[in-house]
Amino acid sequence: MNKSIRNRIIDETFKWFGVACTLFGLIMLTIFLSGIIRDGIHRIDWDFITSYASRRPGKAGVFPAILGTLWMLGLTFVIAIPIGIAAGIYLEEYGKRNRLASIIEVNIANLAGVPSVIYGLLGLEIFSRILGMGSSILAGACTLSLLILPVIIVSTREALKAVPHSLREASFGLGASKWQTIWYQVLPASAGGVVTGVILALSRAIGETAPLIVVGAATMVTNAPTSPMDKYTVLPIQIFNWISRPEKEFLINGAAGIIVLLAITFIMNGFALYLRNKWQKRVKW
Amino acid sequence: MDYKIYAQNVNVYYGDNHVIKGVTMNIAPNTVTAFIGPSGCGKSTFLRVLNRMNDYIVGFRKEGNILIDGEDIYARSVRVEELRKKVGMVFQKPNPFPKTIYENVVYGLRIQGIKDKRILDEAVETSLKSSALWEEVKDQLKKSALALSGGQQQRLCIARTLATSPSVVLMDEPASALDPISTAKIEELIYELKQKYTIIIVTHNMQQAGRVSDSTAFFYMGDLIEYNTTKEIFTNPQQTRTQNYITGRFG
Numbered sequence: 031m032n033k034s035i036r037n038r039i040i041d042e043t044f045k046w047f048g049v050a051c052t053l054f055g056l057i058m059l060t061i062f063l064s065g066i067i068r069d070g071i072h073r074i075d076w077d078f079i080t081s082y083a084s085r086r087p088g089k090a091g092v093f094p095a096i097l098g099t100l101w102m103l104g105l106t107f108v109i110a111i112p113i114g115i116a117a118g119i120y121l122e123e124y125g126k127r128n129r130l131a132s133i134i135e136v137n138i139a140n141l142a143g144v145p146s147v148i149y150g151l152l153g154l155e156i157f158s159r160i161l162g163m164g165s166s167i168l169a170g171a172c173t174l175s176l177l178i179l180p181v182i183i184v185s186t187r188e189a190l191k192a193v194p195h196s197l198r199e200a201s202f203g204l205g206a207s208k209w210q211t212i213w214y215q216v217l218p219a220s221a222g223g224v225v226t227g228v229i230l231a232l233s234r235a236i237g238e239t240a241p242l243i244v245v246g247a248a249t250m251v252t253n254a255p256t257s258p259m260d261k262y263t264v265l266p267i268q269i270f271n272w273i274s275r276p277e278k279e280f281l282i283n284g285a286a287g288i289i290v291l292l293a294i295t296f297i298m299n300g301f302a303l304y305l306r307n308k309w310q311k312r313v314k315w
Numbered sequence: 316m317d318y319k320i321y322a323q324n325v326n327v328y329y330g331d332n333h334v335i336k337g338v339t340m341n342i343a344p345n346t347v348t349a350f351i352g353p354s355g356c357g358k359s360t361f362l363r364v365l366n367r368m369n370d371y372i373v374g375f376r377k378e379g380n381i382l383i384d385g386e387d388i389y390a391r392s393v394r395v396e397e398l399r400k401k402v403g404m405v406f407q408k409p410n411p412f413p414k415t416i417y418e419n420v421v422y423g424l425r426i427q428g429i430k431d432k433r434i435l436d437e438a439v440e441t442s443l444k445s446s447a448l449w450e451e452v453k454d455q456l457k458k459s460a461l462a463l464s465g466g467q468q469q470r471l472c473i474a475r476t477l478a479t480s481p482s483v484v485l486m487d488e489p490a491s492a493l494d495p496i497s498t499a500k501i502e503e504l505i506y507e508l509k510q511k512y513t514i515i516i517v518t519h520n521m522q523q524a525g526r527v528s529d530s531t532a533f534f535y536m537g538d539l540i541e542y543n544t545t546k547e548i549f550t551n552p553q554q555t556r557t558q559n560y561i562t563g564r565f566g
Contacts (some may be wrong), residue, residue, distance in 0.1 A: 204423035
């Protein structure tokens, strides 16, 4: 066989193989989502969103879980963002390039892949027991912060790395100090990437269940939390609780809860996309 | 005669790489000095030594003394930020900040903490006039600097440098990314700026060196081969290597 014909055939084969792989993922997701939506969409109404937990499936709602999730997100945001971005800036802009730096680098990348339940155990020991936070929102938020810190650090570094060297030189050349250069030029220029990384990290945090079960999120909460030290539940745990009940009607609640959780995640991702496009338009080289 | 810049037996290393080998040269005030030589000869490195832009490079090491206005610029007491205000720099590729034209010019002043709008407005006008850009942009100071043409961007970068009132301006191949008309404008500008500033320009373009400079220094493999008035270098070079380079036989 002619070599160029053979190459063409390989080329075509691989193309269709790729198409099939892409479609496989999309089809599975569609089947899953349409099943969930069919089961749960009719259950979603204002009552469902504003009601508390109940023993009767038709009266139960996700209000405490939504508030718990929002509290959790807010606190995680406040704790993880400053630490993560500052660590990213230090490692990328100030840290020396030596053996220790590369060890730290590899380990941060590895930490991003540690199973979340391990973080839960760590959080249970340090935050809940040693620091005495018990099973409060704060303990959960600290644990989730640890979980998403590696993601934020890595994405911050990538965003900083993408800022062209010429921009830093221009700033240094005009007598700016290192900090001024980072604050006035490098950070604004990399804001799109940093924010995207942060929101994607928070999107991961919002869906976590395992570490929160370990640090003591309750499965049945009758009051919406009002302070960081309150007991709480979050959407994924509420969903998990419902679908593990024997009554069939609770399954419908579970599907509806999944739709709410997906909606929040999609809104966050959409917001990340919007910010990235907005900033990328403004900063161009 | 009092020189603006004294460099005595300057050696520069990047790690084990000896890139500047015992360069001694004095530069007179209010002149244009051209650094020429093939790529990798050390001319850009030597230029960057003069405002310490190499400080952040890993493995950078310098020996010998450099005095500007009689002050050792590598002395411990020297604040490098202050030095760079005095010794401004224009880069090879125009690199305006992704901000408005106005903000680009005042950046150097803002980071010094100057907030008075009158001072800033005045600096914008004077600097843009000095860099021959004022007439083209005076009605669009709030427009993004990135919307300007390459030549205008480079003149904006020069204006931005002049705004911090330097006395020395270093230019690292300032016209190599520009078309001939923009290049001519930059060269004209360099000639004007000589009245107020001491200018050092790195260039690969022999004609450009011949047109704009008073003195020319020829670097080769980290050595300063020959340094003389531009006229002497181009009409009566003392070294064969200089002659070969300027006549285009190598490099």
